[in-house]
Amino acid sequence: xxxxxxxxxxxxxxxxxxxxxxxxxxxxxxxxxxxxxxxxxxxxxxxxxxxxxxxxxxxxxxxxxxxxxxxxxxxxxxxxxxxxxxxxxxxxxxxxxxxxxxxxxxxxxxxxxxxxxxxxxxxxxxxxxxxxxxxxxxx
Numbered sequence: 001x002x003x004x005x006x007x008x009x010x011x012x013x014x015x016x017x018x019x020x021x022x023x024x025x026x027x028x029x030x031x032x033x034x035x036x037x038x039x040x041x042x043x044x045x046x047x048x049x050x051x052x053x054x055x056x057x058x059x060x061x062x063x064x065x066x067x068x069x070x071x072x073x074x075x076x077x078x079x080x081x082x083x084x085x086x087x088x089x090x091x092x093x094x095x096x097x098x099x100x101x102x103x104x105x106x107x108x109x110x111x112x113x114x115x116x117x118x119x120x121x122x123x124x125x126x127x128x129x130x131x132x133x134x135x136x137x138x139x
Contacts, residue, residue, distance in 0.1 A: 001120070002136040005127070006038075015134060016045035023136065026120045028097055030108035030139070033124035038132050042124060043076060043104050050074060050102070058106065063091060073101040080107040088114060115139060 002022040004015045023029070031039045040058045047056045050069035058078050059065040065076045075096045082088060088111050096103055097116050108115060119139040124132055 001138065002134070004134050006042075006132040006134065008131075009041075012042065012045040013048060016042065016049045019134065019136075020046065020049055023120055026118065027100060028103045028105070028116050028119045029122050030105045030115055030119050031122045031124065032108065034126070037124045037126050039106050039124055040078075042132075042134065043106070046104065047074065047076075063087075064096065069102070071102060073099070075099075075101060075103045076106075077103065078106040079110045082110055085111060085114070 002019060004018055006012050006015050031043065033039050044056045047067060047069065050071055052067045052069045052074060054067050056067065056076070057065065059076055060078045060081060063077060063079065063082070067074045067076065077096075079088070093111070093114055097114070105111070105115075117139060121137050121139055123135050123137075125135075127133055
């Protein structure tokens with residue numbers, strides 16, 4: 001579906017723009033990649049392109065941050081610290097995932113069974129030379 005290499009941090013917004021153009025109809029994105037590969041950094045770039053005015057941070061302790069964007073409400077999830085899937089049931093994930101608003105999900109491995117069938121899988125990998133490759137596929 002989409003594949004692009006981020007050459008440098010200065011290149012990230014260009015790639016974010018292309019990513020959003022390629023996925024203009026999708027709303028749920030699950031970001032896979034090792035710790036420190038740049039998931040949050042890329043999500044911040046997506047939020048910049050979407051004109052989020054708030055300061056974007058990883059919702060590590062709150063599980064979800066809500067932002068207003070040029071495309072409406074946007075939800076940024078980080079499931080790294082959940083202990084079990086029941087925590088996600090408790091905060092009503094369905095209202096977010098099926099809202100029609102953009103959902104950006106970090107550490108989705110922990111909630112894979114709950115992801116909607118139309119989720120876009122986003123893989124971020126560090127190349128040998130330190131550049132990052134972003135690729136996507138459908139769930």
